[in-house]
Amino acid sequence: MILDDLAFRLNEYSGEEGTTFDALVTERGILEVVCSNNDEFPIHLTTTETQLLSVTPLFSVAEVQPDKLDELNRTFLQLSPAVPLSSIGLQGDTYILFGSMALSTRFEVVAHELEVQAENTIDVLEAVEHLLA
Amino acid sequence: MGVLRDMLTALRGGASEVGEAIVDANAIRILEQEIRDAESAIASAKQSLTRMKSSEIKLKREMATLDADVADYEQKAVAALNAGEEALATEVAERIAELESDRNDKGSEQAALDAEINKIHAMIKARERTIQKNKRELDKVRTVQELQRATESVSRNFAATGSSSHRVSAALERVKAKQENWQDRMQAGEWLEGQEAGDDIDAKLRAKGIGASGSGGANDVLARLKARQAG
Numbered sequence: 001m002i003l004d005d006l007a008f009r010l011n012e013y014s015g016e017e018g019t020t021f022d023a024l025v026t027e028r029g030i031l032e033v034v035c036s037n038n039d040e041f042p043i044h045l046t047t048t049e050t051q052l053l054s055v056t057p058l059f060s061v062a063e064v065q066p067d068k069l070d071e072l073n074r075t076f077l078q079l080s081p082a083v084p085l086s087s088i089g090l091q092g093d094t095y096i097l098f099g100s101m102a103l104s105t106r107f108e109v110v111a112h113e114l115e116v117q118a119e120n121t122i123d124v125l126e127a128v129e130h131l132l133a
Numbered sequence: 134m135g136v137l138r139d140m141l142t143a144l145r146g147g148a149s150e151v152g153e154a155i156v157d158a159n160a161i162r163i164l165e166q167e168i169r170d171a172e173s174a175i176a177s178a179k180q181s182l183t184r185m186k187s188s189e190i191k192l193k194r195e196m197a198t199l200d201a202d203v204a205d206y207e208q209k210a211v212a213a214l215n216a217g218e219e220a221l222a223t224e225v226a227e228r229i230a231e232l233e234s235d236r237n238d239k240g241s242e243q244a245a246l247d248a249e250i251n252k253i254h255a256m257i258k259a260r261e262r263t264i265q266k267n268k269r270e271l272d273k274v275r276t277v278q279e280l281q282r283a284t285e286s287v288s289r290n291f292a293a294t295g296s297s298s299h300r301v302s303a304a305l306e307r308v309k310a311k312q313e314n315w316q317d318r319m320q321a322g323e324w325l326e327g328q329e330a331g332d333d334i335d336a337k338l339r340a341k342g343i344g345a346s347g348s349g350g351a352n353d354v355l356a357r358l359k360a361r362q363a364g
Binding site for chain 1 (some may be wrong): 268271272275276279280281282283284285287291299300301302304305307308309311312
């Protein structure tokens with residue numbers, strides 16, 4: 001199973017900027033990764049037949065100031081092209097930051113993408129923090 | 134039909150609750166069934182292609198034999214004519230006509246077979262396109278399902294703690310504090326390295342008798358006192 005292998009290698013690995021990873025496959029088969037550069041917002045990894053998906057749940061719609069929802073959505077649409085390697089989306093009632101990679105992606109590249117996604121999470125949240133309740 | 138439009142319809146219809154199937158399981162089964170159908174259609178088409186191809190090869194071989202026979206009899210007919218055997222030449226000419234008609238029959242049979250083979254090739258290509266398209270659609274569905282699964286566990290935590298306001302701000306502050314802390318430690322580490330490097334240079338200088346006066350403090354003091362007495 002690719003996620004088990006990924007978890008094992010991430011736990012042993014240290015990124016170029018000194019980032020380390022705590023990786024754990026949950027009983028529901030999702031790989032939860034905590035990056036040392038952002039340990040408050042873990043990244044959840046899962047796979048389809050062709051892709052490796054990395055998801056960082058950000059916050060729920062209920063956590064947005066009700067009259068700021070439109071502004072938040074517009075801000076996210078504007079931010080999205082500027083955020084490298086990650087996209088912003090809405091999954092159910094939860095805003096998420098996510099990336100997708102081919103299953104054949106090299107391990108070092110996966111680790112780097114996770115590092116960047118953890119970093120992007122902080123940037124994105126800082127940009128919209130004032131719109132949250 | 135596009136899966137994305139189905140998903141949006143489902144979402145607008147209120148299937149946004151976490152854990153609720155965004156895409157109808159039936160739609161997935163239909164896509165998978167279509168892939169299986171297309172795959173078995175391709176498999177049987179390839180079998181009939183093989184059969185047709187071998188018939189075609191056989192036909193071509195027979196046509197070549199007939200062509201050779203016609204050429205042979207033509208030479209013989211000419212020889213008969215040259216020998217003045219008009220009746221024999223006519224008999225040979227009749228034989229040639231028979232062979233030619235036989236050859237033409239086989240020629241049109243082969244053309245029909247060729248057309249059939251082309252049709253089957255086109256059909257296989259179309260089925261392969263269906264398979265690729267359905268696989269892409271399925272991957273979209275799986276992506277959405279997996280995103281939903283990956284989001285689910287954490288959103289439940291949001292539901293539990295989300296009511297406490299400033300959850301995100303508090304988390305952000307903790308992250309930034311840790312980052313600053315880490316940067317401070319990095320700087321401290323660099324400072325320490327610099328100090329150690331500096332100490333090292335001083336030690337080297339002392340070893341060469343350069344810079345601060347080295348050992349023999351008592352001798353220096355005595356010399357200083359003697360100098361003062363003399364003064």
